[in-house]
Amino acid sequence: MKKNVRVRYFAILREQRGLDEERVATEAATAGELYEELRKRHRFTLPADRLRVAINDDFGSWATAVRDGDALVFLPPVAGG
Amino acid sequence: MKKNVRVRYFAILREQRGLDEERVATEAATAGELYEELRKRHRFTLPADRLRVAINDDFGSWATAVRDGDALVFLPPVAGG
């Protein structure tokens, strides 16, 4: 069953995707599967093990189930300061 | 032979002596002997091992010879900051 999720992109992922945000209809069961799906589709250079994931504005794990209506952000390596 | 030296007082020594500065004619051979002489005369409460001595505006040692014209300061435990 397809779930509709919102994905926001920042920094290098935003540039590689060419947009800030999109709605995605996906069959991915987990956040990790969703990233792999998008990485292949958009040729993101960063492998999942360099990223973290946020779900509904808090940190999640790659094993977190994707539910209809979720808002996901894949976080490139941070570099504040 | 008596030497004439200038002694400046700071903080608790200034208060116990009741003045900032004085000229002293002394037969003390070393800075340590001079402090003992003055400590007895003015009943300073601090023993020499709690103090340091400065001679002519730089740190000296208790064994430093006292020469005519020297300017000495006996330094109570410091407490800046």
Added chain:
Amino acid sequence: MDFKLTDKPIDGAALMAGLRDTRAGACVAFEGRVRGESGGRAVTALDYEAYAPLAEKEGERILSEAREKFGVTGAVCAHRTGSLALGETAVWVAVAAGHRDAAFKACRYIIDETKARVPIWKREHYADGATEWVSCATRAGTAGGGAGGGKNAG
């Protein structure tokens, strides 16, 4: 909110003054500034981008951890977003505590954790016209016009 993102210049003196408290004998501040060099390359400017809702949430968590671990009387952090010129203040941390040991440790903790955990990204602009997202280089692709992960601002 003691952790703030802002696209305006940071007034560090005001942040420190806001920590005045008669229990606080020590205040330690860290200011990160845009350096003109990174990984051997001449840097001309920086852009910071933040995922604001999570950056603020994680930043507040870090400040709470510092207050609890080190018993400080106050702790604040401000981080810039947007485009910054050389020498501009990128981040400012200020901590007040009864004594200096706690203030130094808490300030260091906050900047270290902020750099490691808060979702903020930095793009460096180099004198040769290239740009790069710091720490995002991969063998498969560069981080956006350059190569290698640089370092800047403290």
Added chain:
Amino acid sequence: MDFKLTDKPIDGAALMAGLRDTRAGACVAFEGRVRGESGGRAVTALDYEAYAPLAEKEGERILSEAREKFGVTGAVCAHRTGSLALGETAVWVAVAAGHRDAAFKACRYIIDETKARVPIWKREHYADGATEWVSCATRAGTAGGGAGGGKNAG
């Protein structure tokens, strides 16, 4: 002179701004303030007294040591003399360096060495009307109206 004694309020922001340098990505500042409590006694005010020629000489030596040991791009220290009210700035140290580790270490070194070595003395005024020269108490006599060696300002 990068080590200054002053009987006027210290402008810490100006000291930090004076350290701007495109090589400096990190600036760490320490501000010591007059606390309202010392050794369990309520403090109402402080006096600082300095042996100026040697305090400045020793202060400059400490700054030079810090520059050499930690490779910082700039280091300054200002210390008050005279009477200070609660919350007033007693001492301000600011250090700039390429990266934060050097800046934190150098700032800590300067304040620690300043407190240990620079001939400056502090008299605390307590709420009960007594006064005391900090660290000058002896068994034979008090340090001037009170007893025990207190601690204040960081």
